[in-house]
Amino acid sequence: MKYFLLIVLCAVGLNASAQWYKYNPFRKHTRYPQVEGPVNHSVAALPTMVLTRVKIPLSTIERTPYVMAMIEASVMKTAQHNMRFHVYNAASYNFSDLAQMYMKQKRLAEAKWFLLQSITISRQQNDHRHTIANLMDLAAVKADYGDYEQAKKDLAEARQLAESKGLSYDLAQVEKKTRYLQDTKFKPLQSVTRFPETAEATTQSGNK
Secondary structure: OHHHHHHHHHHHHHHHOOOHHHOOOOOOOOOOOOOOOOOOOOHHHOOOOOOOOOOOOOOOOOOOHHHHHHHHHHHHHHHHHHHHOOOHHHHHHHHHHHHHHHHHOOOHHHHHHHHHHHHHHHHHOOOHHHHHHHHHHHHHHHHHHOOHHHHHHHHHHHHHHHHHHOOHHHHHHHHHHHHHHHHHHHOOOOOOOOOHHHHHHHHHHHHO
16 A cells, blocks of 8 residues: 555656756756846936026116105005004104105105104104114204204213113114214314405415
């Protein structure tokens, strides 16, 4: 019985590998090329794009009377809006902008009025730095009027406010503004006094 089972198993094994006789372990097998690795197609592998810096020249808008009128109307409309809806702090800055526009146009009366309005609001809002800036502008307007004593009082108030609040930068700006007005506005004109004899002698020498 054992021999019978052995013969059956051998027969089954031969049927499963019918080409066993072709197998040669010493035969040189064909080597195929290796499979190429995956290619990285991510964004990081893309070449970096270098942008050249182009210097764009600054363009200046000519301040024609029409342009100034348009800017004035826009700022005025914004100020009216802020006052209507009780945004007083923003309205105070709008009044300062209007005042500075009028100062450039030598419209001193309008500049003074808007500066006074802005100072009133900035004091109520405890915006000390804005109050100091307004006082310096108001001093410049009064100096242009020729009211030097009132201009000095505004500068003294601005200096006192900056010192009391410890605003060193604003104090330096007040000192700078004071020196500028002293050199340009407060300094009296030096008049040359000539006696009639000296003037006559100068005229005769010039005629010769």
